[in-house]
Amino acid sequence: MKTIYHPAASRGYANHGWLSTHHSFSFARYYNPERMQFGALRVLNDDEVAGGRGFGSHPHDNMEIVSIPLEGDLEHQDSMGNTTVIREGDVQVMSAGTGVVHSEKNRNPDRPVKFLQIWVFPRERNVEPRYDQETLDTGAEDGRWHPVVTPEPQPGAVWMHQDAWFSIGRFAAGTTTEYTLNRSGNGVYLFVLEGSATVNGQTLNRRDALGVTEADGFTVDAGTQGARILAIEVPME
Template sequence: MKTTFHPAASRGHANHGWLNTHHTFSFAGFHDPERMRFGALRVLNDDEVAAGRGFGSHPHDNMEIVSIPLVGDLEHRDNMGNTTVIWEGDIQVMSAGTGVVHSEKNGNTDREVKFLQIWVFPDRRNVTPRYQQVAMNPQDEVNAWNQVLGPEPREGAVWIHQDAYFSIGRFDPTTTASYVLQREGHGVYFFVLEGGGHIGAQAVGRRDGLGVEAATTIELTAGREGMRVLAMEVPMS
């Protein structure tokens, strides 16, 4: 088993006033040649957007873009004709393919929104752009792994153009669980959303990240506060 530990405090950080953001991997003004990606996982941004502010219209292409609101909700508009609100507890994906233009805004005037923005390299280029959004069932992640993203359509999850699997688990204090990888040759990047504990032999806390390669099963133990964690399994080549 090979592990790569990224403490929360080691992430890139920028505060633009309207946007307070942390970058696990190199992004924008944060560049670290040792942190360019984890296999097909390219971007993991932890964003906090001020009330009434947001990202204006901007383009993307040939990337699978996933958004997961953690606190609050986010308004989305794109040139595919989608005008939606991504609610806390939802997961949204946009396959940029040949090119999309979209905007994201905190439509609330009295509170911030916190969300994860994740980019995954696709397994093919220049696909037809697409949009999908589903509501996750919080009960499915209680002391279990709730798969919320995969490579093909399934109920309660989004799908992307990549052999990738995202799962979220919320584990009670001192609970032990196992993560079993879907494919040989995959790696899994764990991102602790809340709480802490141990992943394998590594102690982890809130917003820490741990990449694991060359393993088939990884043991986790939640600490005294419990642990909610996002597991992002991706091809490493």
């Protein structure tokens, strides 16, 4: 097993007034040649958008884009004709494929919206653009890894054009849980949403991350306050 530790404080940071954002990988004006991607995982942004503000219309292509709201309401509009709102407990995917234009806005004028924006390289280019969202069964993540993004359609999750699995687990203090990879050769990028945990001797606190490669599985030990963790499993080649 090989691991790479990314403490929360090592992330890139930008404050644009209306947007406060942390970048796990090089993005916009943050550039770190050692933090370009983790396999097919290209972007993991931890965003907070002020009330009533947002990202104006902008284009994407050939990228699988996942949004996971953590607090508040995020309004999405795109050139495919979708106008939707995603909230805490939802997950959204957009396959940009041959090209799509979209915007994202905080639906509420009086409180921020917080969400993770995650980009994954697709397994094939120039697919037909598509959009989907799902309300998750958050109770299903208690004490186990609950899939929220998969390579093929399945109930309770969204899917993307990549051999990737996103799972969220909520683990009680002092418990031990195994993670078994879904595909040989993949790696897993663990991102601690809340609490703390230890993996392969490395303690991870809130918003810390650990990339795990060259392993078929590993053990996660939840800390004294428990842990809620996002596991992003992606091809490394």
